[in-house]
Amino acid sequence: MTNMVETVGTRQERKQRTRAALLDGALRLLAERSLASLSLREVTREVGIVPTAFYRHFASVSDLGVALVEESMRTLRQMIRESRRTVTGDAIEGSVATLVRQVHAHQSHFRFITRERYGGVADVRRAIATELRLFASELATDLGRFPGMADWTSDDLRIAADLMVGAMLSIVMSLLESDHQSAQAQQETVHVAECQLRLIALGMGQWRGKSTRQT
Amino acid sequence: MTNMVETVGTRQERKQRTRAALLDGALRLLAERSLASLSLREVTREVGIVPTAFYRHFASVSDLGVALVEESMRTLRQMIRESRRTVTGDAIEGSVATLVRQVHAHQSHFRFITRERYGGVADVRRAIATELRLFASELATDLGRFPGMADWTSDDLRIAADLMVGAMLSIVMSLLESDHQSAQAQQETVHVAECQLRLIALGMGQWRGKSTRQT
DNA sequence: TATTTCAGTGGACATGTGTTCACCGAAACA
DNA sequence: TGTTTCGGTGAACACATGTCCACTGAAATA
Structure with missing residues (x-):
């Protein structure tokens, strides 16, 4: 329980x-518990x-939960915007760095987001799935702009983007766990994250139109 | 509510x-909800x-939840055992096929497992994390036995294995969602899963000892 | 200034919860 | 056979929950 809300300003x-x-x-109460176990009172x-x-x-x-999804997704979006703006050198190192900062x-x-993505509240799950789908689409078009990938199918771009989003969320969870541990653990997590993303990137470099299929 | 437990046999x-x-x-009640919202009564x-x-x-x-983790992990283990036994041709196609069957x-x-992995019950989270760590270790040694990967560090093997476990759990969730949809959706999910694993495999084929670092 | 709007109040309700306790009766054991 | 063990019973408890309701008082509007 913290301070009450100030009682000044216009009504709205x-x-x-x-x-x-x-x-x-x-959000404060959800630090260690899940939305489904959170009571209105x-x-x-x-x-x-x-x-x-x-x-x-x-x-x-649940309704509050959906609102929290929107709010959280706003910070996620803000993150990729920052990443697009500030990262100049190695894309992976830069992206992981901003990810660490933002997380x-x-x-x-x-x-x-990570906890409720597959959590116990259907509405929230759906909201997160929708937003994450959108997020992956944006990432897919971003990937398509890279030099070596102009010839990729949009389907294939989407598949790679989904994989990267999943990997990113795993990394987020590792970062959250290592955040209240030693700085060394954090650094180790960063190293692992960079390796994993680089692994995927290397795979993308080797990709040959193997995934053609009827739609 | 279903039939009562039979009243025959020895006491234990x-x-x-x-x-x-x-x-x-x-487990039946947890089909659409989370453990944290499940009451004893x-x-x-x-x-x-x-x-x-x-x-x-x-x-x-929570204690029941931990027991459920053990039970669930037993079926996961049984899955990789089946995979090791039956898969002969393409490792990825075979693995995805058994994954589909077992899921x-x-x-x-x-x-x-997927819902409670980051869910609201700390004990269960810990139990799943421990079991999944073990699972990734086994996968890592499995990977090390592949022809082209004898020279990999155990650390690097571990990093790749973690990535694959994460990807696998994402795939599991997609399968669960597409399972009660059309057969076509299922097939599409299988295609995506194969592509994503192949992407990682291609990356592993290109790996050069970039990740050397002090321990 | 007089009236309306509306975020927040406080009491009450039926219902669900985890946990306690003494108890039963049949299987296990001596 | 007599005794003990123990999985399951049923009543009772103190408490927490979501939602209903008539209400207040200040800001917004006329």
Whole structure:
């Protein structure tokens, strides 16, 4: 339980502020547990409002979960934007570096996505799947712009992108685990991540149109 | 709720039978939900015994969860054993084929592992992580036996194995989703899985001792 | 200024929960 | 045969939960 929401500003500002407080409080409680085990009353207690006030913002905890998906995905998107902007040298080293930075800065968001991706709340699972599909599509078009890959099918690009997204989420989980351990463990995780991505990249370099098939 | 447990046989046989019924009932309830949202009373209701009898078998629902991890991992192990035995031609096509068969035959086990791997129950997460680490080690030594990979570091083998385990679990989830859809969707998933594994394999073929580092 | 809108209140409800305890009856054992 | 072991019973408990309801008071609007 933390400080109450400030009581200044226009009405919709305050509403938005307690809404944000609900999302934040929920995220705090979700550090070590899952959305399915989170109760409406717990969240309101954490934020400092009465249970029924919850309904002024969300229809249910699942609904709050879907909102959390959107919020978390926004930081994920912001990450690839930063990556596209700042990475100049080796794409893999650069990408992993920004991944490390962003995961460290927004642990709860990344933890939420990885935990609830296959979690116990159907609506949230669907929301994450949809957003992740979109994310993989963007990555696929990004990959298509690389020098050696202009001749790739969009299907094949998509397959590679899916693989990379899956690998990235595994890496995220490793980073989250090694984050509250030694700095050496973190460095080791980074090394593993770079190797794994490089492995995939090497495979892509060797790809010959083996995957042709009827649609 | 299904039939009660039979009331014949020696005492420890019957005990083991209701224990198995508890595991089975839990697995049935976990088809669309997560362990964290599963209540002790629900499980006993499903099996047809009184709540307090639960404690004769498990100390808590988390404890039951850990037992489910062991059971599920047994079927996973049995899968790689079958794969090692039956696959003769192309390793990737063969492995994916047995994966498809086993996932279809033991959906609830695979769903449980993938869902609870990063789920909301700490003990279960730990148990799965431990078992999966072991699993990856075995895969690593298997990989080391392949013709072109005798010169690989055990560290590098481990990194590649971890990547493949992660990819495999992604594939498992796709299979579970496409399983209760059209046969065409299933076939498409198989195609994607084969491509992704082949991508990794190609990368491994190109690997040059880039990952040397102090231990 | 008078009226309406609406985020947050507080009490009440039926229901589900984990855990306790003394108890039963048949299998296991002496 | 007599005694012990022990998986399962059923009542009871203190508590947590989601949702209903009439309400308050200040900001928004007229």
